[in-house]
Amino acid sequence: MAVKYASIIIDISHENVDRIFQYRIPQKMLEEIRAGSQVCVPFGSGNRIRKGYVVDITEKAEFDPSRIKEITSLAEGSVTVDTRLIELAWWMKEQYGSTMNQALKTVIPVKKRVKARNKKVVWSMVEGEAPGAGSFHGPCSIKEEPCLNQEQKRIVEEFCQDYDKGIRNPCLIHGITGSGKTEVYIAMIRHMQERGKQVILLIPEIALTYQTVMRFYKRFGERISVMHSRLSAGERYDQLERAKRGETDIMIGARSALFTPFERLGLIIIDEEHEGAYQSESAPRYHAREVAEHLAEMSDAGLVLGSATPSLEAFSKAESGIYKLFSLKNRASTGSVLAATEVVDLRREMAEGNKSVFSRRLQELMKDRLGKGEQIMLFMNRRGYSSFVSCRSCGKAIKCPHCDVSLTLHNNRSLVCHYCGYRIPMPTACPFCGSEYLAGFGIGTQKVEEMARQLFPGARILRMDLDTTSKKGGHEKILSAFSKGKADILIGTQMIVKGHDFPGVTLVGILAADVSLYAPDFRCAERTFQLLVQASGRAGRGEKPGIAVIQTYIPEHYGIRTAAEQDYRTFYRLEMGYRKMMNYPPTCHLLKLQVAGEDEALTGYMMDRIRDSVVRHFGSCTEVIGPNPAPVYKVNDIYRKILYIKQGNYDILIRIRKYVQDRWDETEDCRRLTIQFDFS
Ligand code: ADP
Ligand code: ZN
Numbered sequence: 028m029a030v031k032y033a034s035i036i037i038d039i040s041h042e043n044v045d046r047i048f049q050y051r052i053p054q055k056m057l058e059e060i061r062a063g064s065q066v067c068v069p070f071g072s073g074n075r076i077r078k079g080y081v082v083d084i085t086e087k088a089e090f091d092p093s094r095i096k097e098i099t100s101l102a103e104g105s106v107t108v109d110t111r112l113i114e115l116a117w118w119m120k121e122q123y124g125s126t127m128n129q130a131l132k133t134v135i136p137v138k139k140r141v142k143a144r145n146k147k148v149v150w151s152m153v154e155g156e157a158p159g160a161g162s163f164h165g166p167c168s169i170k171e172e173p174c175l176n177q178e179q180k181r182i183v184e185e186f187c188q189d190y191d192k193g194i195r196n197p198c199l200i201h202g203i204t205g206s207g208k209t210e211v212y213i214a215m216i217r218h219m220q221e222r223g224k225q226v227i228l229l230i231p232e233i234a235l236t237y238q239t240v241m242r243f244y245k246r247f248g249e250r251i252s253v254m255h256s257r258l259s260a261g262e263r264y265d266q267l268e269r270a271k272r273g274e275t276d277i278m279i280g281a282r283s284a285l286f287t288p289f290e291r292l293g294l295i296i297i298d299e300e301h302e303g304a305y306q307s308e309s310a311p312r313y314h315a316r317e318v319a320e321h322l323a324e325m326s327d328a329g330l331v332l333g334s335a336t337p338s339l340e341a342f343s344k345a346e347s348g349i350y351k352l353f354s355l356k357n358r359a360s361t362g363s364v365l366a367a368t369e370v371v372d373l374r375r376e377m378a379e380g381n382k383s384v385f386s387r388r389l390q391e392l393m394k395d396r397l398g399k400g401e402q403i404m405l406f407m408n409r410r411g412y413s414s415f416v417s418c419r420s421c422g423k424a425i426k427c428p429h430c431d432v433s434l435t436l437h438n439n440r441s442l443v444c445h446y447c448g449y450r451i452p453m454p455t456a457c458p459f460c461g462s463e464y465l466a467g468f469g470i471g472t473q474k475v476e477e478m479a480r481q482l483f484p485g486a487r488i489l490r491m492d493l494d495t496t497s498k499k500g501g502h503e504k505i506l507s508a509f510s511k512g513k514a515d516i517l518i519g520t521q522m523i524v525k526g527h528d529f530p531g532v533t534l535v536g537i538l539a540a541d542v543s544l545y546a547p548d549f550r551c552a553e554r555t556f557q558l559l560v561q562a563s564g565r566a567g568r569g570e571k572p573g574i575a576v577i578q579t580y581i582p583e584h585y586g587i588r589t590a591a592e593q594d595y596r597t598f599y600r601l602e603m604g605y606r607k608m609m610n611y612p613p614t615c616h617l618l619k620l621q622v623a624g625e626d627e628a629l630t631g632y633m634m635d636r637i638r639d640s641v642v643r644h645f646g647s648c649t650e651v652i653g654p655n656p657a658p659v660y661k662v663n664d665i666y667r668k669i670l671y672i673k674q675g676n677y678d679i680l681i682r683i684r685k686y687v688q689d690r691w692d693e694t695e696d697c698r699r700l701t702i703q704f705d706f707s
């Protein structure tokens with residue numbers, strides 16, 4: 028029988044989890060030991076027995092096998108939360124192809140040398156408005172619990188009955204915007220509290236606002252912990268320690284809150300399940316939905332996903348019965364109805380002489396709302412629409428010398444590269460032909476603000492984008508001013524679309540619905556549909572009915588048509604047809620493999636070799652596309668090439684990933700390149 032070695036960390040909360048020691052696994056323990064197991068090992072020169080965690084198992088000795096010590100025994104005691112998280116890290120490493128170290132660091136809070144502090148972190152927000160930790164007691168006592176309506180009640184009852192019976196199928200709640208999903212979560216959390224269980228609630232970072240968090244504080248007070256990206260490492264660590272000691276029952280946070288060390292985890296809820304932000308951008312490049320599914324299974328916990336526009340992945344699982352599907356078809360607040368939507372064809376506006384970003388219909392409605400003192404939100408999809416500068420004489424656009432993208436005009440004064448930060452003053456003449464006729468194209472939020480001011484000089488306007496929210500608390504300041512009625516119009520990017528409840532808004536204008544349709548991504552129609560539905564969902568949240576105006580150059584596109592009709596099912600059917608035809612996820616599984624390097628020829632050469640060997644070993648049942656240059660081929664003087672691998676069987680795809688990874692690193696050339704794996 029082969030000798031096996033276990034990689035062991037002695038102190039998992041130590042700053043340096045890189046300190047991994049190898050031990051031989053005694054034959055009699057081979058069956059029992061796996062990642063996460065707690066074992067006793069002889070440690071140091073005195074061979075004092077210490078407890079450690081197994082983080083990995085291999086057949087390869089890292090140094091002279093005769094000098095490797097043997098594991099003494101399995102440690103007493105049952106599965107702890109640490110064991111579970113290490114096991115999860117190991118699973119993530121296998122699944123997504125990172126190192127064990129990267130996976131451990133993602134999953135386990137690392138102690139940073141910080142002074143012990145008593146201050147409990149509650150919610151850091153706008154200076155001057157920040158309530159201290161204690162001041163939540165005030166609103167806590169007032170419980171504004173609405174009675175659940177029939178639709179909501181049915182979901183909660185069925186979920187709770189199933190849970191008590193030990194049924195743990197994941198649930199998907201497909202509920203239109205404002206249908207009261209949050210109230211359903213709250214009732215489910217109550218049920219968990221009564222059972223002595225703990226809950227993790229994931230919310231996209233962007234929607235993790237003071238408003239949202241307050242809603243939960245009002246109901247659960249001190250039993251809640253919040254984790255958001257503005258916390259320092261020390262504050263994060265404190266939060267997680269409190270969770271581990273059982274001082275909290277509920278963790279609300281973005282993606283990484285999934286790794287809260289709750290001993291009695293009972294339920295994971297993922298709100299706005301379709302959000303792209305649930306996928307990590309650094310290794311391990313995990314998707315929170317997939318990890319949550321695995322973690323829930325390991326912990327015997329429930330999993331609830333909610334969305335007005337479910338991802339195709341989630342909805343297809345619901346259709347095939349893997350998830351249990353619940354629907355909320357009506358708005359929850361009495362009198363509130365979904366906004367009426369109108370689609371405006373921008374081609375006709377142009378043909379009839381209106382060159383403004385605001386269609387005539389939108390202008391008319393804006394005027395009406397301003398007259399009545401009602402609020403307006405204008406949404407500008409930023410991606411691909413920020414203004415670049417080109418020459419009217421020779422037609423060339425001014426590009427970044429290090430990246431394959433056009434520079435973006437800021438404040439009419441400087442040109443900036445959004446990929447590498449390169450910045451130059453706005454030139455007075457074309458660098459190619461010397462002509463003075465340089466002009467900005469495309470429209471950013473700034474330009475929209477300017478034009479709105481020209482059109483409605485009396486209106487009070489707020490703008491929310493990267494420029495206006497970069498300061499700490501900038502976000503909250505703008506949202507809170509708008510919600511207090513201190514402005515008539517809020518102009519913004521994707522940021523204003525998510526999760527905000529402004530009852531005073533009766534008009535939403537989506538200025539250029541189709542820009543996101545041109546993104547080089549098979550999910551672009553899905554993303555566009557989601558954005559449009561969520562954006563229209565901002566109108567008419569109060570008692571007065573709302574209108575959403577969708578401006579587009581392609582009103583006939585199914586993504587736009589179905590969004591205007593708020594018809595998820597039809598969109599799903601058409602989009603699924605497209606995915607099936609093209610063999611894209613969720614019909615099959617897709618691995619994106621990217622190789623990047625400064626040496627363009629070497630990058631291409633290695634990519635070709637990878638393609639050839641994948642085709643040779645897995646070709647008969649695997650579709651390989653490319654290699655092709657990445658949509659933005661050069662960034663920061665680094666060239667990037669992409670290979671797509673499609674497979675119906677996820678396990679084979681993971682095998683392909685391992686196969687490529689195992690052969691990587693063996694040559695000199697690999698060290699001059701980087702490789703990245705991305706499952707979608
Ligand atoms: P979602 O999360 O689906 O967007 P919310 O839970 O935020 O919906 O609910 C939208 C609005 O409806 C909120 O203002 C909420 O207080 C209110 N609401 C939710 N459930 C009820 C109910 N059963 N009765 C009355 N109002 C409700
Ligand atoms: Zn020119």
Ligand code: ZN
Pocket residue numbers: 427428429430444445446447448449663
């Ligand atoms: Zn650049």
